Amino acid sequence: MESWVDGQPADALSLKDRGLAYGDGLFETIAVRGGQPVLLERHLQRLAEGCSRLALAADHGLIRAELVAYAAALGDGVLKLILTRGDSQRGYAFDPAAAPRRILQGNPPARYPDVHAEHGVRLFPCATRLSSQPLLAGLKHLNRLEQVLARAEWQGPEYAEGLMLDLDARVIEGVFSNLFIVHEGVLVTADLRRCGVAGVMRGELLFQAKSLGIPTEITDISLEQLQQADEVFVCNSVYGIWPVNAYAALSWPVGPLTRKLQGIARALLDA
Missing domain, CATH: 3.20.10.10 (D-amino Acid Aminotransferase, subunit A, domain 2)
Structure with missing residues (x-):
């Protein structure tokens, strides 16, 4: 399944992304069954806690809506949400008001013995x-x-x-x-x-x-x-x-x- 970046199908990221440069962001790995994300509320609660502690100005309503839509399209599998602080210039300083970048990736169901x-x-x-x-x-x-x-x-x-x-x-x-x-x-x-x-x-x-x-x-x-x-x-x-x-x-x-x-x-x- 195609990845989404900020709600749109995409297969590339900006080289200025702070997730790539500094690991500046969060992620959630979510099981999807029958188009439904499993334990969604717990994943969103942890994500919200992470955003608060890292001062990521995320739109949690938008993230929820995209997760639900992507899971419905995936059907069964493993969904990965990556939330980065988005682009910046050189240096550790960041803009507290910058909108985080939302990346969704889908994979087939995990198979273990x-x-x-x-x-x-x-x-x-x-x-x-x-x-x-x-x-x-x-x-x-x-x-x-x-x-x-x-x-x-x-x-x-x-x-x-x-x-x-x-x-x-x-x-x-x-x-x-x-x-x-x-x-x-x-x-x-x-x-x-x-x-x-x-x-x-x-x-x-x-x-x-x-x-x-x-x-x-x-x-x-x-x-x-x-x-x-x-x-x-x-x-x-x-x-x-x-x-x-x-x-x-x-x-x-x-x-x-x-x-x-x-x-x-x-x-x-x-x-």
């Missing part, structure tokens, strides 16, 4: 660490160089995902997913106030768990706590939930709470 969801995945122990920057923590901003370097650390099918720690060896997330552990019936995920991406599926699963009366906790996670976990899984808004069966010398079964939440995530993605 069924074994990832059924039997779980092994996590690669990434050496690349996430740096601390509270001003950007949680945002899906365009600078993904840490993830690019981490993903380059392994090749081949043995590992479906990698585990990323921060500079103080706290467990944060996967390269392209959020991580949860289950310990004594409590669903735990990492505190993302220093670094990491606040995934929309992460937010939805926390909401669903609380609705079901499942205790939840957002806190720092150490490698020792990871070792003591009863269940571990990773999630994102495209594939839902993959149980984690191994990391380094550690291993876990696919547990009942993982299966319960996996069913909820699958229902959301298949609706």
Whole structure:
């Protein structure tokens, strides 16, 4: 499907775009089913938070309308929205009133081996660490160089995902997913106030768990706590939930709470 730039079909961008020059912008990767963007409200909420923190003067009504129209045309697949600060001259300074550039790209549905969801995945122990920057923590901003370097650390099918720690060896997330552990019936995920991406599926699963009366906790996670976990899984808004069966010398079964939440995530993605 053709890409759109500022609402019009396009296959080129200005060389002056600040997204290209500085990674100055945000993005959202959205599953589309039957012409409908999945978890749209959560994606838009995160985008609005990012725009506020980066001082991007976005027209959120227009963005919503374009996302809905593009998803309807795409049908089934993966939609990527890139929002940059638009063009500028040389230098870091920007015009606070400049209208951001809206880029929409469509791709076929993501295909992953069924074994990832059924039997779980092994996590690669990434050496690349996430740096601390509270001003950007949680945002899906365009600078993904840490993830690019981490993903380059392994090749081949043995590992479906990698585990990323921060500079103080706290467990944060996967390269392209959020991580949860289950310990004594409590669903735990990492505190993302220093670094990491606040995934929309992460937010939805926390909401669903609380609705079901499942205790939840957002806190720092150490490698020792990871070792003591009863269940571990990773999630994102495209594939839902993959149980984690191994990391380094550690291993876990696919547990009942993982299966319960996996069913909820699958229902959301298949609706």
